[in-house]
Amino acid sequence: MNAVEIRELSKNFGQKQALNGLNMTVPIGAIYGFIGENGSGKSTTEKIICGLLVPNGGEIKLYGEDYKNSDVRAKVACLIEAPGCFPNYSVWNNLMLQATNLGILNSEEEIRRVLKLVRMEGSASNKFKNCSLGMKQRIGIAMALIGSPKLLVLDEPINGLDVDGMRIMREILTDITKKGECTIIISSHVLGELEKVATHYGIVRGGKMIKEMTAEELEKDCPTYVALKTQDMLKTKALLDKKYRRVVEENEYLRVYDSVNSEEVVNYLCEFGVFVSEVKTDKISLEEYYVNLMNGKGGK
Amino acid sequence: MTTSNVKFESISLKTRIITMLKVDLRRMFTMPLFYIMVGVSAVIPVLVLVMTSMMAGTPSVDPVTGVETTMASFENVWQTLGSTSDSGAMMSMDLVGMCNINMIYFLIAILVCLFISDDFRSGYAKNLFAMRSKKTDYVISKTVVGVVGGVAMILGYFVGAMLGGGIASLSFEVVGATAGGIVACIFSKIFIVAVFVPIFVVMSVVAKQKSWLSILLSLGASMLLFTMIPMISPLDSTFLNVILCLAGGVLLSVGLGSISNVILQKTSLV
Numbered sequence: 001m002n003a004v005e006i007r008e009l010s011k012n013f014g015q016k017q018a019l020n021g022l023n024m025t026v027p028i029g030a031i032y033g034f035i036g037e038n039g040s041g042k043s044t045t046e047k048i049i050c051g052l053l054v055p056n057g058g059e060i061k062l063y064g065e066d067y068k069n070s071d072v073r074a075k076v077a078c079l080i081e082a083p084g085c086f087p088n089y090s091v092w093n094n095l096m097l098q099a100t101n102l103g104i105l106n107s108e109e110e111i112r113r114v115l116k117l118v119r120m121e122g123s124a125s126n127k128f129k130n131c132s133l134g135m136k137q138r139i140g141i142a143m144a145l146i147g148s149p150k151l152l153v154l155d156e157p158i159n160g161l162d163v164d165g166m167r168i169m170r171e172i173l174t175d176i177t178k179k180g181e182c183t184i185i186i187s188s189h190v191l192g193e194l195e196k197v198a199t200h201y202g203i204v205r206g207g208k209m210i211k212e213m214t215a216e217e218l219e220k221d222c223p224t225y226v227a228l229k230t231q232d233m234l235k236t237k238a239l240l241d242k243k244y245r246r247v248v249e250e251n252e253y254l255r256v257y258d259s260v261n262s263e264e265v266v267n268y269l270c271e272f273g274v275f276v277s278e279v280k281t282d283k284i285s286l287e288e289y290y291v292n293l294m295n296g297k298g299g300k
Numbered sequence: 301m302t303t304s305n306v307k308f309e310s311i312s313l314k315t316r317i318i319t320m321l322k323v324d325l326r327r328m329f330t331m332p333l334f335y336i337m338v339g340v341s342a343v344i345p346v347l348v349l350v351m352t353s354m355m356a357g358t359p360s361v362d363p364v365t366g367v368e369t370t371m372a373s374f375e376n377v378w379q380t381l382g383s384t385s386d387s388g389a390m391m392s393m394d395l396v397g398m399c400n401i402n403m404i405y406f407l408i409a410i411l412v413c414l415f416i417s418d419d420f421r422s423g424y425a426k427n428l429f430a431m432r433s434k435k436t437d438y439v440i441s442k443t444v445v446g447v448v449g450g451v452a453m454i455l456g457y458f459v460g461a462m463l464g465g466g467i468a469s470l471s472f473e474v475v476g477a478t479a480g481g482i483v484a485c486i487f488s489k490i491f492i493v494a495v496f497v498p499i500f501v502v503m504s505v506v507a508k509q510k511s512w513l514s515i516l517l518s519l520g521a522s523m524l525l526f527t528m529i530p531m532i533s534p535l536d537s538t539f540l541n542v543i544l545c546l547a548g549g550v551l552l553s554v555g556l557g558s559i560s561n562v563i564l565q566k567t568s569l570v
Contacts, residue, residue, distance in 0.1 A: 050430035052569045070434060078430040080570065084423030086327075097326070098427060103319045143427055153430075 001064045003028045003151055003183035004049060009058030010207075011044050018044045019055070020207035026200065028063075029180035031173060033198030034187040035290055041207040042187040043080070046153045049185070050078040062151060077149035079157055083140025087129035091120065091139055094128055095146060102147045114142040118172055134165030141172060152176065154186045158193055166193050173197050195286040203293060211293060222284035226262045227253040229278040230269070239272050240265070253278075316434065320441040328415065328445050334452070337411045341404050341453040342460035345380050348399045349464035377465030377472050378535055381458070381485055384476035385534040401489060402529045404457050408450040408493065409500050409518035415449070416442055416504035417511035425508075425569055435564040439557045442501050443494075447549075450493035458486065477536035487542045488533035494549025496522060498556035505560045508569070 004026035011019040019041045026032045036042045047053040049060065051073060060067040063075065085094040092111065099107035115121050118138040123131070131139065137157050144152055158169050174197060176182050188194045201218060203211040213221070229252065230236040237254055240247040246257040259265055262279045269276055284292075328334050356373035374380060380400050419425040428438065465472060474482065500518045507514035532548075533541055 047568075047570055050426070052426055052429060054566060054568060073431065076430055078426065080423075080426055080430075082423055084425070084427040086418070086422050086424065089330075097323050097424075100319055100323050100326075101428060102431065103315060147431070149431070 001028065002026060002061075003030070003063060004032075004185065005059075005061040005064075006045070006049075007059045009045065009048065009060065010056045011041075011048065011053065012056050018207055019048075019058075022058070022204065022207060023209050024202055025212060026183060026185060026202075028183055029177060030183055030200040031177055031198050032183070032185045033194040033201045033286075034185055034204065035191065035194070035201060035286075036187075036204035037294070038189075040204045042204055043155050044207075045204070046078070046155050046185065046187060047080060049151075050076060050080060050153055052078075052080065074147075075150035076153065077144035077147070077151070078153040078155070079137070079140040079144050080153070080155045083128075083136055083143055085128045085136070085139060085143065088127060090125050090127055091115075091131070091142075092124040094139065095124075095142060098143050098146050104147060110146055114145045117145060117175060118142045119168055134161050134168070137161065137165070137169065138172070141169075145176065148182070150182060152182055152184045154184060156188050157186065158188055158190050166190070169193075170197055191287040191290060192285065201286075203290065205294065218286065218289065222286070222289050223257055224281060224283040226256045226259050226265045227280050227282050228256070228262070228265065228269075228276050229253055230274050230276055232274065236269060236274050239269060239274065243268060313437075316437045317440055320437050321444060324441045324445040325448070328449055331415070333411065333414055334449060337407055337449070338452050338456040341407060341456035342463075344399075344403070345401075345457055345461035346464035346467065349374060349377075349380065349461065349468045349470060352399075353468035353470065374470060376475055377461060377470045378474060378477065378482060380461040380465070381482065381489070382530050382533060382535045384536045401454065401457050401461070402526065404453050405450075405492070405496050405522055405526070405529065406519060408446070408453055408496060409522055410515055411449050411453070412442075412446040412497055412500035413504050413507075413514040413518055414511055415446070416501065417507065417509050417514055420509035420569075421511070429564075429569050435561050436557075438564065439501060439505075439560040442504075443497055443553055443557055446497035446501060447494050450497055451490050454486075454489055454493060477534075481536040481538065484537035484539060484542050485533055485535050488537050488545040489529075491542065491545035491549045492529060492533060495545070495552050496525070498553045498560070499525075502556050502560050502563070505563050 002025050004024060006022060006024040009019050009022040009024075010017070022041060022045060024045065034042050034046070044053060048055050049062070049067065051067065062072045065072045067073075086097075089097070095111045095114065096107060099110055104110050111124075112121070115124055118141050120135065120138055120142065123135060128136070128139065141154070141157065158166050161169060170193065173184060173186070177184060186194065186198070199215050201211070201213050201215070202209055228236075233249065233254060237247055237249060240254065240256055244256050244258040248255045248257070256265055262281050266276050266279055352371070352373040355371045358371045359368055360371065361368050382400060382402070419428070429435070499521045500514070503517035503521065504514040507517060532544060
């Protein structure tokens with residue numbers, strides 16, 4: 001059984017087709033990085049999963065049950081666009097409203113638990129409107145975490161956060177999924193950050209899922225390479241082509257994909273009197289993979 | 301991970317509605333808008349009674365037609381609640397007919413519409429509908445809280461009218477009605493709140509975060525029903541009027557509540 005299984009999901013906004021037969025599978029306990037361009041259908045999909053938009057067609061199952069089932073809905077929480085908080089209420093009161101709505105008996109204990117999870121124990125009495133963007137996003141996560149949901153849907157929660165805010169958010173997400181009880185769907189354009197936490201990926205384009213993979217599969221598709229710079233790149237490439245099968249010039253560097261041993265490559269070039277001015281071992285990032293995939297290069 | 305030890309109440313319809321009512325009542329009683337509206341409802345009759353008493357009998361000449369008129373005023377305090385069924389003034393659109401307790405239904409529209417649109421504007425509705433609540437719970441809760449708010453405003457107006465009547469030295473003598481009739485009239489007015497609030501709830505769930513639209517639609521709908529109020533809740537109301545208003549309130553709450561429910565289920569909530 002998967003946490004989310006979507007088949008042939010479609011959604012139109014007037015004449016515009018936002019989702020066009022989207023399929024999606026999110027295993028239980030995964031942190032599912034949901035990637036795509038603006039307008040590709042990420043937010044629409046997330047809103048449909050959360051019951052906020054009505055689809056035109058398709059099937060959605062959450063934990064094997066229809067997504068409208070009220071027992072299943074009880075396991076879903078979301079942070080879509082912005083936290084749903086009353087600006088003039090304190091953080092504590094906003095969380096208390098959510099806890100009351102959920103019928104939680106030990107609400108104070110539960111609020112303290114989620115505040116600790118999002119590292120905001122000291123800010124409970126602050127008015128929501130006086131909180132910084134990073135704090136607001138964390139409060140949104142805290143709201144969603146009340147009642148320990150099994151499925152957490154986060155729509156671009158790290159957008160606009162500073163470096164420290166992103167680090168804290170990363171830690172929070174890792175903490176939540178540590179026990180494997182919570183599944184997270186997270187959409188973001190900050191692919192570098194997403195790469196650090198996601199265990200699964202789904203890449204969507206034009207309302208269709210074009211690729212789904214695990215982090216391990218991505219790792220395999222994103223090989224490590226030796227990148228180097230010399231004064232005579234043409235001669236260097238010709239020399240490297242003789243020994244290595246895949247040598248590509250990209251971003252002013254020559255990339256040797258068949259080797260991860262920079263010393264070996266440098267020694268080989270030295271034998272031919274080529275002076276290497278810069279050398280590093282690197283791997284294709286998620287961002288690069290995504291850009292290549294979007295440009296029709298198959299990701300690699 | 302911090303160990304979660306959450307206990308859920310059993311999710312029966314009764315429990316769901318009670319938990320949501322707790323939240324909505326708490327919100328209602330902590331929002332400044334509620335106190336402002338009740339305050340306005342109490343101040344209006346004081347101002348109307350005092351001002352009209354001061355200006356009573358003042359002649360004014362229409363500059364175009366040259367017709368001389370004198371300023372009408374309330375003859376007794378109970379006129380602020382309505383007219384007797386045999387006075388023929390129930391449908392009156394003069395100052396006395398317009399500035400009585402019936403105008404409060406327009407203010408209730410503003411309170412209910414702003415209260416519900418705040419749910420959608422703040423994103424609170426997203427949290428609510430994503431996680432647990434059935435749409436029926438939401439509609440019932442908003443209707444009940446709207447009625448509570450409306451009743452508070454009606455009572456606010458009543459208190460203001462008594463106070464204004466005292467300040468303006470108006471007669472408290474009951475003319476053409478009995479004390480029982482006045483009590484029945486007040487109860488009828490209270491139950492009519494339950495006729496109007498479901499209309500405002502429907503308009504609010506249609507307009508969602510667009511509070512201006514929900515207020516506009518609600519005021520428009522109220523206009524259509526405004527003339528009905530004095531007819532079904534005259535100053536000399538009987539038990540039958542009370543029952544009629546109660547039945548109307550219950551029927552409209554259920555009927556329009558179902559429509560609100562369908563609207564929430566079939567339309568996008570963001």
